[in-house]
Amino acid sequence: MPPIRHDKKAAKRAQREAQAVSLRDLKWKPVEIPAMALASGSMGSRRGAAAPAADGVEEEEQGDEWDPFANLDEAGGDFMGLQEVKGVGVKYQETESGAKRVEFYQLDGDNEQDSQEEVKARLPAKADRKQKKAKATAATVPVDVSFEASQSTSTASKGKKRKLDEAEASTSSKDNEKEAEKKATQAAKAAKPSAAAKSDHDDADSLAIPSGLFASFTSNLDSAQDGSPSSTLSSIRFEDRKLSSWPKPVLSILHPALKRAVLGLGFTKPTSVQAKTLPLSLLPLSAPTSEEERPRDLIALAQTGSGKTLAYALPILQRVLASRSSFYDSASRPLHALIILPTRELALQVYEVFQKLVDASVGEGGKKWVRIAPIVGGMSEERQWRLLRGRKNRRNDEDGAADEEGEEGSHDAEIVIGTVGRLWELCKSDDYLPTRIRDAGTLVLDEADRLLETGKFQELSSLLELLDPDNDERQTLLFSATLDATLQVNLAKSRAKVARMVKQSKKGGKDALMVKLVEQVGFRDQRGPELVDLTVEAKTSESLKEGKIDCLDNEKDLYLYYLLLRYSGSYLVFLNSIDSVRRLQPLLTNLNVQSFPLHGEMDQRSRLRSLDGFKKTISPGASKTSVLLATDVAARGLDVPLVSHVVHFHLPRSADSYIHRSGRTARAGQSGLSLVLLAPSEKSRWMSLRKQLAPTPAGSLKEELKDLPILHSVLGRLKTRIRLAKELDEARHRSRKEKAEDDWMKKMAEEAEIALDDDDDIDPDAPQARKVGGGGGKKGKGKSKEDAATTRRLEAELADELSQDVVVRGVRRKFLTGGAAGVGSGADGASSMLRDLVEGTGHATFVGLGRSTAEQDLEAGLGKKKGRKSESA
Numbered sequence: 088m089p090p091i092r093h094d095k096k097a098a099k100r101a102q103r104e105a106q107a108v109s110l111r112d113l114k115w116k117p118v119e120i121p122a123m124a125l126a127s128g129s130m131g132s133r134r135g136a137a138a139p140a141a142d143g144v145e146e147e148e149q150g151d152e153w154d155p156f157a158n159l160d161e162a163g164g165d166f167m168g169l170q171e172v173k174g175v176g177v178k179y180q181e182t183e184s185g186a187k188r189v190e191f192y193q194l195d196g197d198n199e200q201d202s203q204e205e206v207k208a209r210l211p212a213k214a215d216r217k218q219k220k221a222k223a224t225a226a227t228v229p230v231d232v233s234f235e236a237s238q239s240t241s242t243a244s245k246g247k248k249r250k251l252d253e254a255e256a257s258t259s260s261k262d263n264e265k266e267a268e269k270k271a272t273q274a275a276k277a278a279k280p281s282a283a284a285k286s287d288h289d290d291a292d293s294l295a296i297p298s299g300l301f302a303s304f305t306s307n308l309d310s311a312q313d314g315s316p317s318s319t320l321s322s323i324r325f326e327d328r329k330l331s332s333w334p335k336p337v338l339s340i341l342h343p344a345l346k347r348a349v350l351g352l353g354f355t356k357p358t359s360v361q362a363k364t365l366p367l368s369l370l371p372l373s374a375p376t377s378e379e380e381r382p383r384d385l386i387a388l389a390q391t392g393s394g395k396t397l398a399y400a401l402p403i404l405q406r407v408l409a410s411r412s413s414f415y416d417s418a419s420r421p422l423h424a425l426i427i428l429p430t431r432e433l434a435l436q437v438y439e440v441f442q443k444l445v446d447a448s449v450g451e452g453g454k455k456w457v458r459i460a461p462i463v464g465g466m467s468e469e470r471q472w473r474l475l476r477g478r479k480n481r482r483n484d485e486d487g488a489a490d491e492e493g494e495e496g497s498h499d500a501e502i503v504i505g506t507v508g509r510l511w512e513l514c515k516s517d518d519y520l521p522t523r524i525r526d527a528g529t530l531v532l533d534e535a536d537r538l539l540e541t542g543k544f545q546e547l548s549s550l551l552e553l554l555d556p557d558n559d560e561r562q563t564l565l566f567s568a569t570l571d572a573t574l575q576v577n578l579a580k581s582r583a584k585v586a587r588m589v590k591q592s593k594k595g596g597k598d599a600l601m602v603k604l605v606e607q608v609g610f611r612d613q614r615g616p617e618l619v620d621l622t623v624e625a626k627t628s629e630s631l632k633e634g635k636i637d638c639l640d641n642e643k644d645l646y647l648y649y650l651l652l653r654y655s656g657s658y659l660v661f662l663n664s665i666d667s668v669r670r671l672q673p674l675l676t677n678l679n680v681q682s683f684p685l686h687g688e689m690d691q692r693s694r695l696r697s698l699d700g701f702k703k704t705i706s707p708g709a710s711k712t713s714v715l716l717a718t719d720v721a722a723r724g725l726d727v728p729l730v731s732h733v734v735h736f737h738l739p740r741s742a743d744s745y746i747h748r749s750g751r752t753a754r755a756g757q758s759g760l761s762l763v764l765l766a767p768s769e770k771s772r773w774m775s776l777r778k779q780l781a782p783t784p785a786g787s788l789k790e791e792l793k794d795l796p797i798l799h800s801v802l803g804r805l806k807t808r809i810r811l812a813k814e815l816d817e818a819r820h821r822s823r824k825e826k827a828e829d830d831w832m833k834k835m836a837e838e839a840e841i842a843l844d845d846d847d848d849i850d851p852d853a854p855q856a857r858k859v860g861g862g863g864g865k866k867g868k869g870k871s872k873e874d875a876a877t878t879r880r881l882e883a884e885l886a887d888e889l890s891q892d893v894v895v896r897g898v899r900r901k902f903l904t905g906g907a908a909g910v911g912s913g914a915d916g917a918s919s920m921l922r923d924l925v926e927g928t929g930h931a932t933f934v935g936l937g938r939s940t941a942e943q944d945l946e947a948g949l950g951k952k953k954g955r956k957s958e959s960a
């Protein structure tokens with residue numbers, strides 16, 4: 088930033104006028120701190136800023152700061168005359184970096200002295216303050232004069248910032264200086280109390296402040312502090328009745344800023360896992376006085392979509408706030424939490440949850456107060472270093488690009504959310520991250536069991552070994568929806584017992600790895616981790632409905648398409664191979680179904696784009712169907728609200744996978760349906776999965792899922808569409824392939840300076856041989872034309888087919904009162920086209936069919952045969 092030049096005359100005037108303001112004026116209008124006064128450092132502590140000259144003559148910069156706080160005693164003895172107003176206390180605070188804050192509070196006669204004592208006790212010694220003042224740099228945030236903002240919430244502080252910017256910009260030329268002077272004078276005028284206001288309140292100084300005024304003053308003050316750089320955390324208040332469904336022990340510990348965040352995000356009731364774990368895991372804001380008050384280590388097992396993220400996000404943010412006196416307190420910033428997740432999307436999603444909480448904690452216009460770094464693969468390492476290290480700790484080889492997080496940019500990240508691979512990558516390249524991780528305050532392993540499946544166990548082990556084994560204060564939180572039952576019990580035992588278990592563990596595979604992991608995590612709490620298991624009854628949400636469709640392997644495309652047409656909504660379709668995703672996506676596109684792919688071979692940008700695209704198509708009550716075609720990379724943790732259907736196109740490889748896939752719907756109490764497309768070849772595996780899925784006792788079979796009734800009469804029509812869509816895809820694929828070969832040949836021929844002519848193929852056996860610049864040899868040309876014609880023909884045929892209605896058997900269009908009975912029909916057992924037309928209840932694609940949801944049809948309990956029968960009845 089270029090050095091700021093100041094118009095001292097204007098600043099001087101503005102300063103005098105700003106100081107002349109007393110509380111009585113505040114009743115009538117907000118106090119505007121003139122822009123120039125701010126820019127000249129009158130409200131901040133810009134060392135080297137010009138001092139306003141007493142005689143109004145411009146002086147050379149003196150290198151000495153002018154500071155309205157200079158005359159303040161520790162208890163805020165004099166600030167703009169406010170301390171003289173009966174009933175108002177003034178607190179003065181200075182942070183380590185030299186940022187300053189003045190806070191006003193209500194005094195009643197009795198506690199006036201105490202309050203001042205209290206303030207004194209909180210303040211650093213005068214000598215310290217002086218020292219800190221000397222350290223303050225021009226970048227110090229100007230002091231927030233709370234009542235300025237108090238009158239008009241955050242817009243006032245935005246205005247202030249704008250004025251500051253304007254003033255800074257205006258100092259760049261002499262003309263601009265004049266303009267700035269004019270502006271400052273105007274601003275100072277605006278700050279003057281109006282004559283009318285004065286005459287109405289001549290005796291205000293001698294009066295106690297009317298309670299109404301004070302109430303609005305203080306309540307505004309609270310909201311003004313929300314996002315202002317100097318907010319005191321202790322002064323934020325929250326009315327607990329607004330979260331009356333939350334457990335009292337949580338409300339009594341949770342920081343008011345976080346309560347505000349919870350309310351702001353609409354979480355008026357806790358989920359079970361939140362209600363059960365938070366009383367155990369939250370750190371009290373004041374230092375714990377007994378062992379009981381210390382937050383517990385946790386192993387928390389709860390259903391998919393049950394709000395586990397918030398259950399660990401709140402204790403972490405609470406820990407950050409407990410370490411500060413203000414949002415922007417610049418005291419030391421350790422790594423408060425390391426959160427490790429199995430997939431990139433999940434890590435980025437958790438990052439988003441944290442950011443939302445932080446934003447909601449300060450309200451609109453507030454700045455971020457904690458630096459959070461998402462560290463995942465597939466993204467630039469350089470940028471991740473910048474996220475990790477605050478400006479002051481950047482290495483020379485890192486550019487100092489501007490930080491979008493404002494002041495937080497100067498601090499190191501306090502919360503790191505990452506995937507194993509990239510975290511370990513960064514740890515290997517530099518000592519910085521290992522040193523930070525060593526002292527991490529909280530360790531979270533989310534989807535702990537999946538972390539073991541990622542094939543990165545060695546790297547995870549290495550990361551965990553970085554943690555200081557002697558840090559007994561560290562809190563460890565382990566979350567999952569699926570953790571082996573016997574293991575859960577063992578994990579909940581004390582450290583010594585776990586160690587013994589590890590020694591004795593003869594088990595191979597995942598269990599042994601898990602035990603090893605637990606040993607490495609080394610729950611520091613001598614009491615051992617608290618086990619909160621809410622998965623005894625079910626690992627999926629109670630609002631989840633499950634069903635199946637028996638079909639042949641080669642009919643799965645057809646049945647999927649049927650589902651997509653029959654029940655509109657948002658679908659997450661799981662497939663077991665990347666190739667299947669790649670095959671199915673163009674097929675659906677040809678059928679005019681909007682679909683997005685998501686698999687591990689896509690680069691990170693494309694993965695996020697796909698996910699984002701899918702999310703954007705989903706809205707409550709949306710009538711258009713959209714599909715995310717995914718491999719198991721999307722099975723865990725992904726939170727896409729309002730996914731209405733999960734389809735297991737292929738049978739999942741494990742019971743856990745079935746649970747996690749199904750858990751992508753019916754989240755946070757919403758309804759949702761999970762459907763298995765079950766081929767005969769998958770039946771025996773399905774039986775064994777059902778055994779594993781059965782809640783109790785081990786080895787018993789889970790009740791067989793209901794069959795979703797199918798409207799068989801429309802399948803023939805859909806088959807034609809599928810066939811055409813497949814042929815079209817193949818034709819296009821052939822054309823693309825030929826074009827690629829063509830291009831390759833051209834390139835090769837050009838490089839070899841070979842001219843190809845129509846009659847002279849390089850290799851007569853190679854149909855791809857083409858002539859330079861000609862777009863292909865005779866054979867190729869002919870073939871291309873043929874392919875192009877085929878493609879066009881298929882496109883036309885498919886378009887024609889798609890434009891035609893699919894009429895349900897038994898429905899005659901001539902007879903409007905006719906309709907199909909049975910499946911999906913109205914309550915009277917028949918859907919009349921006339922009624923559908925009049926009431927708009929008809930199905931969008933299947934003529935003669937009423938609208939219904941898959942859940943309703945599943946619940947209606949029509950078996951496959953029965954369904955067929957009634958359909959044709």
Ligand SMILES: Nc1ncnc2c1ncn2[C@@H]1O[C@H](COP(=O)(O)OP(=O)(O)OP(=O)(O)O)[C@@H](O)[C@H]1O
Binds near residue numbers: 357393395568726750
């Ligand atoms: N108290 C609450 N009230 C309402 N909704 C909530 C509450 N807490 C969290 N949610 C919402 O519930 C959804 C699921 O939350 P989250 O992703 O944390 O679940 P999860 O238990 O981690 O699921 P999974 O096991 O699938 O990873 C999110 O959309 C979240 O915003």
